Amino acid sequence: MSTQSFSKKGNDTKAALIRSGMALMTTYGYLSSNLESILKQVGVPKGSFYYYFKSKEDFGRAIIASYDSFFSHKLDKHLTDSLISSPLARIKAFYEDAKQGMAKYDFNRGCLIGELIQEESLLPEGYAQLLEQILQNWQAKLEHCLLQAQQCGELSSAVNCKALAEFFWIGWEGAVTRSKLIKKSAPLDLFIQLFLDKIIQ
Amino acid sequence: MSTQSFSKKGNDTKAALIRSGMALMTTYGYLSSNLESILKQVGVPKGSFYYYFKSKEDFGRAIIASYDSFFSHKLDKHLTDSLISSPLARIKAFYEDAKQGMAKYDFNRGCLIGELIQEESLLPEGYAQLLEQILQNWQAKLEHCLLQAQQCGELSSAVNCKALAEFFWIGWEGAVTRSKLIKKSAPLDLFIQLFLDKIIQ
Numbered sequence: 001m002s003t004q005s006f007s008k009k010g011n012d013t014k015a016a017l018i019r020s021g022m023a024l025m026t027t028y029g030y031l032s033s034n035l036e037s038i039l040k041q042v043g044v045p046k047g048s049f050y051y052y053f054k055s056k057e058d059f060g061r062a063i064i065a066s067y068d069s070f071f072s073h074k075l076d077k078h079l080t081d082s083l084i085s086s087p088l089a090r091i092k093a094f095y096e097d098a099k100q101g102m103a104k105y106d107f108n109r110g111c112l113i114g115e116l117i118q119e120e121s122l123l124p125e126g127y128a129q130l131l132e133q134i135l136q137n138w139q140a141k142l143e144h145c146l147l148q149a150q151q152c153g154e155l156s157s158a159v160n161c162k163a164l165a166e167f168f169w170i171g172w173e174g175a176v177t178r179s180k181l182i183k184k185s186a187p188l189d190l191f192i193q194l195f196l197d198k199i200i201q
Numbered sequence: 202m203s204t205q206s207f208s209k210k211g212n213d214t215k216a217a218l219i220r221s222g223m224a225l226m227t228t229y230g231y232l233s234s235n236l237e238s239i240l241k242q243v244g245v246p247k248g249s250f251y252y253y254f255k256s257k258e259d260f261g262r263a264i265i266a267s268y269d270s271f272f273s274h275k276l277d278k279h280l281t282d283s284l285i286s287s288p289l290a291r292i293k294a295f296y297e298d299a300k301q302g303m304a305k306y307d308f309n310r311g312c313l314i315g316e317l318i319q320e321e322s323l324l325p326e327g328y329a330q331l332l333e334q335i336l337q338n339w340q341a342k343l344e345h346c347l348l349q350a351q352q353c354g355e356l357s358s359a360v361n362c363k364a365l366a367e368f369f370w371i372g373w374e375g376a377v378t379r380s381k382l383i384k385k386s387a388p389l390d391l392f393i394q395l396f397l398d399k400i401i402q
Contacts, residue, residue: 027322031233117382118319121228121309132383167395170388174375181318182333187371194368198399
């Protein structure tokens with residue numbers, strides 16, 4: 001096997017570990033996600049795990065970064081979609097996509113960041129700041145979209161878009177958690193409907 | 202010691218176990234709340250614990266019932282406060298009280314129900330339904346207050362008070378979680394401000 005093949009196999013294993021860890025942590029959170037069951041699922045011995053990650057804490061950070069990248073991409077895809085002229089309709093498109101994402105796993109998986117913030121008191125040092133920073137980055141993306149809604153007259157210029165974007169993520173994480181509890185999209189549907197109908201108008 | 206004294210001591214011990222368990226579970230959730238540390242804090246041997254509760258699951262149900270009773274009382278106190286003529290001002294009074302409750306413990310303790318719903322996939326059978334039922338009861342209390350706001354003209358009669366009350370609890374739990382993450386009241390403040398200014402008006 002060439003060095004390149006070795007390296008490719010290594011990258012594949014690392015990616016598979018992150019994927020498996022992400023599936024578990026979006027369902028059970030950080031603390032209850034058992035390293036052994038992830039290794040078993042991917043078919044990697046414990047010794048090899050430490051070739052890729054220093055510790056569970058290090059592994060968790062890689063999962064968070066990967067989730068943030070995936071979710072930021074999803075947000076950008078919808079919130080800057082030039083095929084949809086209405087910025088508010090782009091927010092609705094994001095919601096439709098996120099809802100389908102939850103339905104795909106029968107509402108058993110939530111938002112990784114939302115799962116983890118609930119565990120803040122037991123997470124490794126620095127995680128809370130990292131999670132808050134990610135939420136602020138997502139907020140900035142939504143704020144940008146709301147500013148565009150103001151520019152095209154869909155949203156009153158009197159609205160504070162920064163505060164509104166913050167409000168959205170506070171409520172959105174609550175809606176995802178509630179949908180996961182009752183295994184239905186109703187909380188997400190209600191949240192987006194009232195957000196767009198009442199808050200925005 | 203008379204039978205009555207024995208019984209009083211027993212009730213005190215049971216109440217102390219519930220209080221200690223509630224403090225731990227509002228901070229760490231159900232799964233990470235260690236029975237041993239609760240027993241140590243209250244000074245009760247493990248054998249005696251099983252005199253009061255069949256299992257951790259049974260103990261958890263007693264804690265949930267106690268929290269629900271405490272919180273429902275808090276809600277009733279504010280939302281039906283006849284000294285405050287404006288129903289919307291009563292909602293604000295509830296928020297002020299809840300915020301002080303979090304500040305008292307340096308934003309380390311959240312809402313027990315909010316903590317537990319995040320763990321739904323790992324909770325004992327029947328807990329998810331119980332938690333959802335409690336949230337619906339709290340929603341009904343708020344809906345009643347919103348209906349009164351409609352009756353006295355503070356809120357448009359076109360508003361669906363049931364949906365609005367549901368929206369409130371979705372967002373409120375999100376705000377409590379976020380305040381616990383950043384150890385500040387800002388998310389609670391923003392949520393109530395926009396809820397009352399934007400949603401209601």
